[in-house]
Amino acid sequence: MEKNGIPYQFADRIGSLAPSAIREILKVTQDPTVISFAAGNPAAFAFPVEQIREISAKLLETSAEQALQYGVSEGYGPLREQTKERIKRKFGLGTEKDELIITSGGQQALELTAKVLGNEGDAVICENPSFVGALNAFRSYGLKLLGVPVEEDGMDVSAVEKILAEGRRRIAFIYTIPTYQNPTGRTMSLAKRKRLLELAEKYDVVILEDSPYVELSYDETPPPPIKALDTDGRVVYAGSYSKVFSPGIRVGFALAAKPVISKLVVAKQVSDVHTNLFFSMVLSQYLEKYDLDGHIAFVCREYKKKRDFMLSRAEKYLAGVSVSKPGGGLFLWGELPEGFDGFELCRIASEKKVAAVPGSAFLTDETKISNGFRLNFSLPTEEQIEKGMAILGQAVETLLRK
């Protein structure tokens, strides 16, 4: 008998989303004395607060009735056009076959794509490890996850081909974060991007390209998005304003072939009718009046310093750990020597009041062991990085000595 009296029967699709042991570790981050490298949050300096303040005040003077009323499910018209123009100019994205929908954050673009393209029991081919929010969105539609390794130059494309050639299940889509992948920070080479698109054409599957970090680039320019190579509308591109403007406003987008966008609009309508209109309008005016690219350049300079500082502390304190040097994004990825467990490291660190996310959190099968762990550098201060990495180093030492 259930504690609340009623033995609720939940849908099967929700059963696979039970709280995991990892969430227990992450609970320590609610303690303000804990140094957290576990977040995925932008730093506060990444929000153009002054400009948002000014635009908001004016909008509420001149256009309050529109901003507070219902909007259309496709999203605020001017913001759609500005976004299309911007990603075309910056990344060569979009052809006449494509259309764009504004979503409630990039997350919703992923969730709606799964809803629209996947029947229960279909499979998604994805990187393993990958972004857990996406994996859970796919699980929540009863999709099976077929993970392939993430190599230094990105997704193991041969492993993708093997799965496609076997053809055991219908593939709803291939999910990839090609640029500054979460959690590994790795970037897929141009050769692999081309090869993946060829495979998608050969086996007639769709690619869902998730690209929240593409603008957070600190060294060389990354290869063009897969969607920029896509001439026949086979790639659904999910983007976000969370990392370069504000995540709290929940504004993202998807660019895809028109028939796909039509279905996404229908799914969006039953999900939350439309994305909040006021901040769609604020963002639109920001894009019109201010220099988002300049703002992003500033944010990147600051993040690059933080990345480099955390890397230097990793070198100083994390003896025996292999740490990636990502060209962008928000995370470092550490790997313990083979046979050691990233979960155990994070457990020890959490007792010492430092939080990191164990690699197993990002696996298609969370019960498997990963020797990896993810460190966020955007949110903690330099002081916190110095202190936290020293403590993490002690935790590594404790673990490796066992």
Added chain:
Amino acid sequence: MEKNGIPYQFADRIGSLAPSAIREILKVTQDPTVISFAAGNPAAFAFPVEQIREISAKLLETSAEQALQYGVSEGYGPLREQTKERIKRKFGLGTEKDELIITSGGQQALELTAKVLGNEGDAVICENPSFVGALNAFRSYGLKLLGVPVEEDGMDVSAVEKILAEGRRRIAFIYTIPTYQNPTGRTMSLAKRKRLLELAEKYDVVILEDSPYVELSYDETPPPPIKALDTDGRVVYAGSYSKVFSPGIRVGFALAAKPVISKLVVAKQVSDVHTNLFFSMVLSQYLEKYDLDGHIAFVCREYKKKRDFMLSRAEKYLAGVSVSKPGGGLFLWGELPEGFDGFELCRIASEKKVAAVPGSAFLTDETKISNGFRLNFSLPTEEQIEKGMAILGQAVETLLRK
């Protein structure tokens, strides 16, 4: 071969959401010379713009970093507490068994409930006609709709019992809008509310009570919500701030037993991570500093005038049509004599540049004929009501003479 080159395979669940003939009729509302009674929008005077302006400015001075950052999936803590306190005080809602989640509008509360409680092929018992946004959300999870008539005193509860007794399909939940139902404007009697809850207990099913209009009450106080009679956490209550504060901000909520809310939070997290934080904070401060009840009383006085004016024009112009006198909400419901088609009426009216929604749009089976049609009185001006109802009267005459 598909026009875009790729024959996309969409999920079965989305196939049932194809654009309908009704949407074609509603397209005329994009023409600004059309008088629209087809909307479901609040009037602009229903938004407390001055106060929102003041609070927003202060928030961006003092708490921008918090308001623009990621939040938690449960929703902004103070707003959750204020909402719980308010609906307890006003409607007697909530016990120790219950918890509350902030959603991206009331629509998301319905959609997430379907996701969490219904397996594909399960059924939902609902009013017929009912709110099409809810019906489509249920369809989008492969749920079958079992409609029962809406009588003058609400849902036909005997028909509900018959379906439950037959037990042909698993029932995911019973969906009802007991107060000022959309589209009929009818209100379920207290006796029926009690009976429906008894049936839910007897047959061990959940009730999803959708209550977006409960605060828009113009005559007598409606009976208490079904959720207020619910002692064992069997009712999921969906509420919204769209009709009494602003729909554009997309803030609603669900109150339900704690195990149900836990699942809704998980589903919410994969859907859009969290509801936009800035307006959750604006609303929270509004509730703290201002008098929402007083604002609603003002809105109700204005809407009552508009309802009464539209009713008087219906009496004057719509000969042969039976028009409901709803005690609240945003809509009148007209019924043509038996055998006449509300869709045909709306088609004729749309040619004369007046838009109304045919009753068939709200049916569990849209291909069936309904002699009903829905008229919104919150958005049009008195002048538009006068002119539009006269034209609608001509359309009725044309139809009945055929």
